[in-house]
Amino acid sequence: MGAQPGRPAGAVPPLIFPVVGSVSYSDDFGDARGQGRHDGNDLLAAKRSPAVAAEAGTVTLWTTSARAGCMLYLRGASGTTYLYVHLNNDLGEANDNRGGCVAGVAYAKGLVDGARVAAGQQIGYVGDSGDADGAAAHLHFEVHPGDGAAVSPYRFLRAARRLLFAARPGSTFTLALRGTVATSLAGHLSLKVDSLRSWPGGVRVAKVERTVELQVPAATIVTDPLGALLATARLRSLEPGQSATAWTAPAPATLQARLGLPLTLATERVVLAG
Ligand SMILES: [Zn+2]
Incomplete structure (x- = not known):
């Protein structure tokens, strides 16, 4: 897939903002958190807000981390990898933890492991799974240029384009x-x-x-x-x-x-x- 012309390999391209709807966040990358430093930014949004692909790529679903809860990796066409952590695991409005890390609850309806997705296509729902259980719903979002160490997502998020709604391009x-x-x-x-x-x-x-x-x-x-x-x-x-x-x-x-x-x-x- 390789880097686009004029952009160094592993550079982060212009992004689609990963959550649709009203979001509050700050640059909390590097803040001390329980077991270490915070490797991303927390994007606070209404529970079940659509989480969308920040760029085109391939998703890997990850359902077995106690801390991350329901999460996925988006391996972007640019070579940057994005982590979407604490996706929704509730079935109802309450914090019931009864939904599990499945499509239609944590992941977009019909999304399967290994799926190729377009930029701005819905891939998940914002929630509070893992060690965010019971906290305000938020997406913990990480950016790993060249699939290497995490960098602060903040300036990429500030420059990102905000979708009004999630849809597959051309649908x-x-x-x-x-x-x-x-x-x-x-x-x-x-x-x-x-x-x-x-x-x-x-x-x-x-x-x-x-x-x-x-x-x-x-x-x-x-x-x-x-x-x-x-x-x-x-x-x-x-x-x-x-x-x-x-x-x-x-x-x-x-x-x-x-x-x-x-x-x-x-x-x-x-x-x-x-
Ligand atoms: Zn976080």
């Missing part, structure tokens, strides 16, 4: 974006998104906390929560502060769409809540 996706109307003009809706679901897969991002600029084609319909037609978008402007769920028209999962760049997503239906 056809639909989103349900739930939030509050910020502004609404002809053909355009600015929605402060609290949470979303994406299909295929129905993957939920519980905490988005991001304003998304949507195209609103004239054919977009506006309904009440039971589906009763209120108006077409052309006839009705949405009031700022109104709670709404915007459904996007099925579209190819380009990088621009997955990043949620302004006006790359178009509505098909807007459901007003109350």
Whole structure:
């Protein structure tokens, strides 16, 4: 696979941020922790937030470490290896530890050991397995250039691109974006998104906390929560502060769409809540 031209072997390429949704983190690499130094950064996020491939590569599932819990290795095409540690092991909302390190709980649905994955494809769910049991859900993320010693992920994370949702590049996706109307003009809706679901897969991002600029084609319909037609978008402007769920028209999962760049997503239906 080798290094890309102009980049030394083992150099870390520009990354996709490994967690989708609102995340808090600091450069805690090297901090003293129980049995040694902290070899990564802890990315705190809502439980079950999608963990996605930071670059294209091959995953190795690892299910037998008491400290790491459910984890995986992503061996990137650049030669850098990434560790995803403390993935989800709960079945319900509580800390039940009943899920195990299996696809659909810790790992993305259908993900198998040795799978090749695209950058930004979902590979896991954020959780609290291993010695993070009962702590705030977080992804312990490590970066090993050239598959060697760990370096701080921090500057790579700061520069990484943040996805609005996880999808396999080129697949056809639909989103349900739930939030509050910020502004609404002809053909355009600015929605402060609290949470979303994406299909295929129905993957939920519980905490988005991001304003998304949507195209609103004239054919977009506006309904009440039971589906009763209120108006077409052309006839009705949405009031700022109104709670709404915007459904996007099925579209190819380009990088621009997955990043949620302004006006790359178009509505098909807007459901007003109350
Ligand atoms: Zn950690």
